[in-house]
Amino acid sequence: MAQLSDDCFAFGGALMSVEDAQALIAARVPAATGEDIVPLAAARGRVLARDLVAPIPLPPFFNAAVDGWAFRHSDLDAGAPTRLRETGRVPAGHAAALPVGGQEALRVFTGAPMPPGTDTCVMQEDVQRDGDTVLVPPGLKRGANARPAGEDVALGSTALAAGRVLGPAEIGLAAALGQARLAVRPLPRVGVFSTGDELAPPGAPLRAAQTHDSNRFTLLAMLAGLPCVASDLGILPDDAVRTAAALAEAARDHDLLLTSGGVSTGEEDHVRAAIEAGGSLVFWRLAVKPGRPAAMGVLPKAGGDFRAGGTPVVGLPGNPVAAVVCFLHLARPLLLRLAGAADRPLPRYGAVAGFDYRKKAGRREYVRVTLRTEGGATRAEKFPREGAGLLSSLTQSDGFAELPEEVTRVAPGDAVTVLPFAGML
Numbered sequence: 001m002a003q004l005s006d007d008c009f010a011f012g013g014a015l016m017s018v019e020d021a022q023a024l025i026a027a028r029v030p031a032a033t034g035e036d037i038v039p040l041a042a043a044r045g046r047v048l049a050r051d052l053v054a055p056i057p058l059p060p061f062f063n064a065a066v067d068g069w070a071f072r073h074s075d076l077d078a079g080a081p082t083r084l085r086e087t088g089r090v091p092a093g094h095a096a097a098l099p100v101g102g103q104e105a106l107r108v109f110t111g112a113p114m115p116p117g118t119d120t121c122v123m124q125e126d127v128q129r130d131g132d133t134v135l136v137p138p139g140l141k142r143g144a145n146a147r148p149a150g151e152d153v154a155l156g157s158t159a160l161a162a163g164r165v166l167g168p169a170e171i172g173l174a175a176a177l178g179q180a181r182l183a184v185r186p187l188p189r190v191g192v193f194s195t196g197d198e199l200a201p202p203g204a205p206l207r208a209a210q211t212h213d214s215n216r217f218t219l220l221a222m223l224a225g226l227p228c229v230a231s232d233l234g235i236l237p238d239d240a241v242r243t244a245a246a247l248a249e250a251a252r253d254h255d256l257l258l259t260s261g262g263v264s265t266g267e268e269d270h271v272r273a274a275i276e277a278g279g280s281l282v283f284w285r286l287a288v289k290p291g292r293p294a295a296m297g298v299l300p301k302a303g304g305d306f307r308a309g310g311t312p313v314v315g316l317p318g319n320p321v322a323a324v325v326c327f328l329h330l331a332r333p334l335l336l337r338l339a340g341a342a343d344r345p346l347p348r349y350g351a352v353a354g355f356d357y358r359k360k361a362g363r364r365e366y367v368r369v370t371l372r373t374e375g376g377a378t379r380a381e382k383f384p385r386e387g388a389g390l391l392s393s394l395t396q397s398d399g400f401a402e403l404p405e406e407v408t409r410v411a412p413g414d415a416v417t418v419l420p421f422a423g424m425l
């Protein structure tokens with residue numbers, strides 16, 4: 001992180017693009033090193049530290065895909081049913097000791113090893129049984145209803161690459177490959193502050209001029225789905241000295257700090273000043289709506305591991321929708337890097353605009369939309385109001401339409417890119 005502190009961008013000048021801010025984060029935030037070994041049952045949400053190279057093939061052996069009979073395909077008559085004699089039985093979990101002879105079949109069950117010499121299976125529903133013989137219809141392809149060793153994962157192939165965030169599918173695959181433990185990256189420690197004299201925690205009565213603090217809870221809820229250990233650091237008052245002291249203190253034992261509020265240009269906006277006083281500002285003010293006042297900087301930290309050199313601080317804007325937008329586009333990629341995770345772009349889908357909208361060139365906008373799929377096309381309707389303070393707009397819409405910098409108008413029927421909230425919020 002030390003390199004970050006040498007960079008100063010766009011202070012008070014031109015707004016930085018979201019892309020440039022992200023590139024700066026990707027280039028300068030060091031990816032995680034270090035490993036923890038965790039049992040598989042505790043691996044969910046962790047980041048794989050080393051490639052998982054398949055030590056066995058999957059499936060581990062050639063096996064039957066159906067309950068039925070296994071035989072040699074070359075015994076079948078191509079144009080008429082073939083009568084085969086059942087000479088034995090192989091249940092799943094038992095080695096097939098019996099080789100198959102000419103015009104013979106072995107009774108097999110799904111998952112049982114294919115008996116030596118067999119290459120094809122027929123499903124029991126497709127045969128006629130008669131005493132110890134079965135009548136196999138014509139038309140089966142060689143290899144039908146049987147699964148070769150390694151058809152799923154080849155021996156020695158990279159089943160999961162380092163940097164993969166482990167979810168149910170990855171954990172299942174690791175289990176199938178026989179891994180009882182996995183080497184994962186340490187979880188970054190993320191501290192979350194809200195700022196502002198006007199904020200009262202939920203549960204406390206509102207005094208005059210107060211509003212409940214919601215950002216801290218939105219942010220902690222989003223962090224719960226990311227590889228980190230998040231801590232709730234409460235509400236900071238609008239006080240320069242206390243803000244600077246609290247951030248400096250928290251920087252010592254966290255790997256990332258998130259604040260919301262107090263980053264725009266008012267005299268009561270102390271977050272940026274606190275970063276500048278104790279560390280250094282990397283960028284401030286982005287060409288994005290909502291979210292323009294977002295800031296990022298670095299505060300000093302002592303230590304000898306991958307976190308040494310500094311703790312990044314992302315100053316998110318106070319308006320709740322702006323805080324969400326900036327979290328997703330700045331804090332999330334930054335956190336994923338600190339966690340050692342491979343880049344996981346936010347989901348983006350194509351939709352057709354059902355609305356007319358004008359915007360300024362030179363900034364990216366995230367417009368809340370509802371989605372409706374009809375006749376194979378997904379239509380995005382704009383949420384009728386635009387305020388960045390409208391929290392209910394997030395519960396009443398389905399995603400953000402991402403309107404690029406160069407666009408100045410969206411007309412009904414135009415193609416738009418939508419980032420759905422599902423999986424993100």
Ligand SMILES: Nc1nc2c(c(=O)[nH]1)N[C@H]1C(S)=C(S)[C@@H](COP(=O)(O)OP(=O)(O)OC[C@H]3O[C@@H](n4cnc5c(N)ncnc54)[C@H](O)[C@@H]3O)O[C@H]1N2
Pocket residue numbers: 194195196198199211212213214215216260261262263264265266269290291292293316317318319320322388389
């Ligand atoms: N003169 C200017 N005023 C503003 C500008 C500007 O460029 N010049 N930018 C506007 C934009 S855009 C935004 S976004 C806001 C963000 O400013 P701050 O990050 O300094 O945020 P605050 O002023 O502290 O709060 C803004 C708004 O959000 C509410 N808030 C703050 N924290 C929370 C929280 N934890 N939970 C719920 N609500 C929160 C706060 O009460 C304010 O209503 O500035 C504009 N002004």
Ligand code: MOO
Pocket residue numbers: 288289290291292293317319322388389
């Ligand atoms: O960018 Mo502010 O974020 O419009 O609300």
